[in-house]
Amino acid sequence: MNTALLEIENLRVNxxxxxxxxxxxxxxxxxxxxxxxxxxxxxxxxxxxxxxxxPGYEVTAGSVRFDGADLLAMAPEERARAGLFLGFQYPVEIPGVNNAYLLKAALNARRRARGESEIDAFDFLDMVRAQMRVMQIDEALLTRGVNEGFSGGEKKRNEILQMLVLQPRLALLDETDSGLDIDALKVVGRGINTLRSPERAIVLVTHYQRLLDQVVPDQVHVLARGHIVRSGDRALALELERRGYDWLLDAAPAVA
Amino acid sequence: MSALERLLGEFAALAASDAGVDGAGRRDTGADAAAAALRAQGLPTRRDENWHYADLRALEGIRQFRAAPPAQRTADAQLPEPLEGHARLVYIDGVLAGGSPLPASPALTRLPVAAVAASPPADPSGEFAGDARMGLVARMFAPEPLALRVTGSAALEIVHLASSTAANCHSHVRIELDAGASLSLVERQLGFGALVAEHLPPAALHCSNLELRLGAGAQLRHTRLQQAAGHALRFNTLSAELGAQAVYQLCQLAAGDGSERTTAQFRLQGRAASLRIAALAAARGAQSADSQFSIVHAAPATRSEQLFRGIASDRAQVSCSADVRAEATAPGARVQQSLRGLIDGPGAAVNLRPRLTINTDDIQAQHGATTGRLDENLLFYLLARGLEPATARSLLKWALLGEVFTAVEPAPLRRAAERAVAVQLRDATATELLQ
Structure with missing residues (x-):
């Protein structure tokens, strides 16, 4: 098998x-x-x-390699520019920082890191508008402050919009489905599926398997007490839906 | 000898020797009355609550108070680009340059100097009189007091320059807006301009006193940009009285290198008079930027809004006090206050003091004051999108200040104001973007 895009080994965090x-x-x-x-x-x-x-998370042991590089040695912005994207569970509001400005600054930061020139303003707008249509986001939100006054669903869709604009190699989506109604979930799912490609990988962090109806995973892992206690295919998520987590918690090693 | 004794002594000597600017004997510009008031009140001290955060130690260190002699006043190179549609007055060391030209506008006329003398010292109510003491100094030493009357629609820019780092500059200006008149007023306080070595005690004193009277329905849009270099200690005193349905929008940006204190007093005297203040202060080094706003709602249905944003870097101190009093005679008053400060240095401090005194039952008032460091959650969000830390920090600072910049009028001045603040914040990212 080829080298993993993300390889975490024996990671311990306080x-x-x-x-x-x-x-x-x-x-x-x-x-x-x-x-x-x-x-x-x-x-x-x-x-x-x-x-x-x-900041605030202390890695006490283990290693993480991203595309062959030592991820833990990189600053947050370097990780982002290397192609890692975190979709936040609780996207922050930043009044006064224009949504479009942030998108363009973030995109250009990635392009510069790859040795590319900054994107032309018209090309940028064309591309963002196309992705906004995919995510069913009102264009008016582009000129508002980042997530300022957005509904919960709009914030989550905006996270996926950012992901689509930045086209990361690895997307970590932290409970992107939380707080979404079924229609919004479908839109978000469609956006995530748009990113699927042989060059990219996606890690969905979620409580529920309903997002997995929209974005079918190749592998499902159950994390309990700081360990991965079970891995499987989509059938595992369906089983969790039926049986909950308790039966796996019994199998998880006790925490010292 | 105390600073007050030295100051009064200098004034007495000046009064004795001064035959008047026009050589026709000493004119009554109200300076004597101001001196008498200052003698009675004394100079402010840190024991005065409303002066606690001003840089009064630097005031004690000022060796001379009177304006510079009219010798080396050549500072044309320091003048900024003219603002379109605005008549321009240039003060150099407190004296109008170019033979005191009258602004070329039929709506703007110069009043006899007696009009300046006739105006009483600030704050008719007397409650905040102690806050305006440095305005008295400006009245005492201003070499060329000026009174203007606005009868129609006018636009005026007043530029204050200093001829050297050691030149004192004092100005005393009174502007009266007739009923229904409108004025776009821009003040640019540039001082000597060139940066000198930092952290030196100020060598010069700049005091300005601006008195405004807005008649019924008058409209005043006033932007004041303070960007003088750090060789001067600056005291701005402003007082305004608003008639019925008068509208006053003040935008004040303190982006100079030197320590500064602004005392601004407003009286909403007529029904439905309206005041909006948008102010920012950016201080660094060992600077002190202190703003004291006092607003009296004295009539029904009056409105006021105070928006303040401050950033203190290094060991600087930024302070803002917004003191609003709604009298029993002001039912239906509306007050809105939003004061926010950012502490951006290990020894920096921001002091915000909102105060509402309400003597009427019928009022809508809201206020909020927050001080803190840059929000780490917001910072991480931007870093996680790939922005450089310096860019992310810059964005968050400008987000804080944004509301004030949108109030800067006319629009061409906004860019200059943004540049001045970017330079003052040593924000290389923003400075580059604003080139």
Whole structure:
């Protein structure tokens, strides 16, 4: 098998001195969609934020390689420019920072990192408008502050819009489905599927399998007490839907 | 000898020797009354609550108070591009340059100097009189007081320059807007302009006193951009009285290198008078930028809004006090206050003091004041999108200030204001973008 795009080995992470991830290992190859499921407090969001480089998470052991590079040695902005995208569970509002400006600045940061020239303003607008149509986002939101006054659904769709504009190699989507009604879920699912390609990978962090009806994963992992306790295909997600997590928690190693 | 004794002594000597600018004997410009008031009140001290955050230590260090002698006033190169449609007055060391030309506008006339003298010291109510003491200094030492009357629609730019880093500059201007008149007023306080070595004690004192009276239905749009270099200690005093349905929009940007104190007092005297203040202060080094706004709602259905945004970098101190009083005579008043400050340095401080005193039952008032460092969540969000940390920090700072910039009029001045603030914040990202 070819080298994994993302390779996590024995990752241990503390948050405020408390161990949260206890030796997690995972390999994600280009072209794959992985779903990481698990109960509250299992470490799903911690994993997503550690990979994106959020301050406040202490890696005590293990390694993460992204496209062959040491991800943990990179600053958050370097990870983003290398092609990693974190879709936030709770996208922040930034009044005064124009949505379009952020999109363009982020895109140009990636392009510069790849040695490309900055995008032409008209090409940028054409491209963003096309992606906004995919995500069914009102064009008026482009000139508003980032997520300013957006509904919960609009914020999540805006995250996926950013992902589509930036075309990351690896998208980590942290509970992108939370708070979405069924119609919005379909739109978000369609947006995520648009990104699927043999060159890219997607990791969906979610509680529920309903998003997986829209974005069918290649692999499903259950994270419990800071470990991956079970991996399987989509059938595992359906089984979790029927049986919940308790039967797997019994199998999870106790936390020291 | 105390600073007050030295100041009054200098004034007495000046009054004794001054035969008047026009050589026709000493004119009554109200300077004597101002001196008497200052003698009674004394100079402000840090024990005065409303002066607690002003840089009064620097004031103690000022060796001379009177304006510079009229010798080396050549500073044309320092003048910014003219603003389209605006008549321009240039003060150099407090003296009008070019023979005191009258602005070429039929709606704008110069009043006899007696009109300046006739105006009482600021704050008719007296409650905030102590806050306007440095305005008295401006009245005492202003070499060329000026009174203007606006009868129609006019636009005026007043530029304040200094001929050297050591030149004191004092100005005293009174502008009266007749009923229904409108004025676009731009003040640019540029000082000597060139940057000098930082962290030196100020060598010069710049005091300005601006008095405004808006008749019924008059409209005033006023932008004040302070970007003087750090060799001067600046005190701005402003007082305004608004008649019925008068509208006053003040946009003030303190982006100079030196310490600065603004005292601004407003009285909404007529029914449905309206005031909007949008102000920002950007300070760094060991600077102090202190703004004291006092607003009295004295009539029914009056409205006021105070928007303040401040950024304190390094060891700087930014302060804003917004003191609003709604009298019993002001039912139906509306007050809106939003004060926000950003602490952007290990030794920096932001002090925000909102205060509402309400003496009427019928009022809508809302206020909010927040101070803090850059929000780490917002910063991480931008970094996670690939932005450089410096760019992300810059974006968040400009987001904070954005509401004030949108209030800058006329539009061509906005760019200059943004550039001035970018330079003051040492924001290379924004400075490059604004070239």
């Amino acid at each position: 948050v405020a001195g408390t161990p949260v991830l206890h030796g997690l290992s995972l390999a994600v190859h280009a072209g794959e969609v992985h779903a990481i499921m698990g109960p509250n407090g299992s470490g799903k969001s911690t994993l997503a934020h550690v990979l994106a480089g959020r």
